[in-house]
Amino acid sequence: MLKSLIKKSIFIIILILIFSNLLISAPAQLRVSGTNIVRASDNCQWRLVGVNICGLEWDSTGMGPPNGSGGNMSQSVSYAISNWKSNCVRIPLNQDFWFGYRGANQTTYRSIVDNIVSTASNLNAYVELDLHWSGTGSWGTATGQQNMFDNNATQFWQDVATRYANNPAVIYNIYNEPHDVSWSVWRNGGSAGSFQTPGHQSIVNTIRGTGANNIIVAGGLGWAWDMTGIASNALTDTGSGYGIAYEAHIYDNKGGSTMQDKINLWNSNVTVAVTAGYCVIIGEFGPTTDGGQDNSGCTPFESELINWINGNNPRSYRYSAMGWCWHTQATPRLISDWNFNPTSCHGTQVRNWLAAVPTPNCGGQSGTATFTPSRTRTRTPTASRTSTITPTPTRTSTPTVSRTVTVTNTRTPTPTYTRTPSSTYSSTATRTNTPAATNTWTGTATRTVTATLTRTNTQVITSTFTMTRTGTPTYSRTNTPYYSATQTPTGTQPTATITFTSTQVESATRTATQTSTLTNTLTETPSFTQTATTSATSTSVWTGTWTRTNTPTITSTRTVTGTSTATRTATTSYIWTSTPTLTQTASSSQQPTLALTPTYTETPVMTSTQTTNQKPAISDVVIYPNPYNSKTENLKIKFYITQASNNIKIRIFTTGYRLIKQIIFADKIYNPGTIILNIESKNLNNLANGIYHIIIYAINSDGEESRSKPEEFILLK
Incomplete structure (x- = not known):
C-alpha cells in the first residue's frame, strides 16, 4: 500500500513539473545588435520570417476559420507556424477595440490577442503586435490608417506593454505606416494635420517606462517605404532595452518602370538604412495590392523581391520579412479559403519561400527558453467560441430586375x-x-x-x-x-x-x-x-x-x-x-x-x-466633386436609402479593397429618401493622391446592416 502511494506521488510530481514547464515555455529572448537580430544569451544571429494575420484592425471579433468574421485566429496562427514554417506572425491591432470603443467587447478582444500570443509562444514562435489603426485625437475615431498615431496611442502602448512586459515571444510595432509628416514630427511629435501626435520617441519612453524591455519596431515614412531619414532621426533606447529595429513595406506600386528600376528603388529607399548600420525588417510585402496576381499569372516581381530579401542586394543582407496577408479577401491574398489553401501566385511563392528558409543554427533546444517575467501573471483566456457569420469585407449589390412590356x-x-x-x-x-x-x-x-x-x-x-x-x-x-x-x-x-x-x-x-x-x-x-x-x-x-x-x-x-x-x-x-x-x-x-x-x-x-421588414437598401450614389481636392473643399456623398437608419458608415478602400478609412454618422435618425453627407476635408487630408473606392453602410434600428455598391472617386491635391 505504501509503495503504491509513493509511486502515485512521484507520478503526480512529474506531471506537475512537466506542465509547469509548459506554462512558462517560450521562444528564446532576442535582441537587436547592430543590423541584426540575435539571441540574447549568446548573440547567435536570428532571422524572423512569416506572415501577417490581419483582421483585428477592422473586426473586433477577429478573422479566421470557419467563415471569416468571428473565426478562430489561433487556428490560423498554428497553421502558419506548423504548416507554412513561419517563426513569426504579425498581428495588426486597433486602439479603439483594445479599450472597448466602437462596439467592441474589450474582454473578448484582449482574450483573442492573449490566445494568439500563447499559441505562438507554445510553438516557439514570435508575435509582432502592430498598432495598425489609430485615431484622430479622440476615442472612437480609429476607423482607418491615419498619417500618424494620436495621443491616445500613449495609453494604448502603456497598457499593451504592461500586459506583455518581457514576454520574449512579443515584439512591439509602434505604428503601421506613417506618412505625410516631417521626420521631425515622426520622431519628436507635433501636428499631424487635424490632430497632435506624440511622436515615436515618446512611445519608446512610454513602453520602457512600464519596465518592458521587449524589442520595439518603428515603421519608416512614406507608408513605411522611405527609410532615408532613419540615420539622422534614429530613436534612443534605454540601456536595459532589447533594442529598436525599423520596418519597411514593399509592394509593386512603389515606382519604377522596369524590374531593375524597382530593385534600385529598394536599395535607395530601404537598404540605405542597413548601410547606415540599422536593423531593418520587411514587415509587409507582396505584388499588386489590387489582387491582380491572385487571379492571373505570376510576374517576375515577387520572385525578384524574395531573392533580394534573401540577400541578393548590395549589402548581402538577409532581411527578416513577413508577407501580407493571411486572409481570403484582403489583398494581396496569401490564402484562397479558410482551409488555408494558398493562392496560386502570391501565396504559393511565400509558402515555398518560408519552407526553404533555414532554421537558425544556434544549437540548444531550437531556440526554446525558460523565462521569468518581471511581473507574475496568470492569464485564463475565455474567448473560446464557435460562430458562423459572414466574412468581412463583403460586397453586396441590390439586384435590379428589368422587364420589357410589349x-x-x-x-x-x-x-x-x-x-x-x-x-x-x-x-x-x-x-x-x-x-x-x-x-x-x-x-x-x-x-x-x-x-x-x-x-x-x-x-x-x-x-x-x-x-x-x-x-x-x-x-x-x-x-x-x-x-x-x-x-x-x-x-x-x-x-x-x-x-x-x-x-x-x-x-x-x-x-x-x-x-x-x-x-x-x-x-x-x-x-x-x-x-x-x-x-x-x-x-x-x-x-x-x-x-x-x-x-x-x-x-x-x-x-x-x-x-x-x-x-x-x-x-x-x-x-x-x-x-x-x-x-x-x-x-x-x-x-x-x-x-x-x-x-x-x-x-x-x-x-x-x-409595411416593410426589409434591410435598408442604398442606391443612386453620387460622389462630388470627383476628382476631389481635399485642400479646397469638403467631399459630398448623395444617395437614396429606403429605410430609416440611425448609423451610417462611409468606408474608403484602396483599389485592392484594403480598408484605410471609416467615417461614422450616428448623430441622428436618417429618414428614408435622398441623403447628402458632408465629409470634412480634414478627414481626407491624410490620404495620398490616387483612386479609391467608397462603400456606404447603413444600420437600421434592428441592427441590420446594408451596403451600397462600391463607387470610385479620384483624389488629387
Missing part, C-alpha cells in the same frame, strides 16, 4: 377606311423591390368623362384621352393597327383587367353623350393586383407618370356601318386587357369625312400604406 393592339374594323396616325415615344420605368419586403398599396382612381358627338355628312368625332407617363412610345396603325411600347420596370408588376365598351348610334345629324366611371384598386405585396371596370372609357393606374396625346384624323367618304374590336395585352406581370366595342350606323350615299381627335386625361388618386 403591348399589341388588334383591331378589326368592318368599314373601309384608312387611319394613318403616327406618334413616337419611348418609355422607361424603373422600380426596385428588395426581397423579403411586404408592401401594401391601395389606390383609388375615379373619373367621369362626358363626350358629345355631332355628325353630319362630314362627321367629326371628338374623344378626350390623357395618360401621364414618362417617355414616348411608338406605334403605327392601318386597318389592323399595331402598337408597340417598351418599359423597363424593376420588381413585380400588378395585374389589371379593364373592360371597355363604347356604343355610338348616329344619323345624319345627332348628338351622343357618353359617361364613364372607373374605380381601380391596387394591392402590392410586392406583387400588385389591379382591377378596373368601366362602361365607356378606361382608366388605369400606373406607378409612373407619363403623358401621351394622339390626334388622329380619319376621313371616310361613304356610309360607314360596322363594329371594331381592339384587344391590348401587356406581356409582363401586368395583364391588361381592354375590349372596346364600337357600333356606328350612318345613312349616306356619299363618302363622309370623319375627323377623330382623342384627348385622354387620366388623374389617378392613390392612397398608399407601406
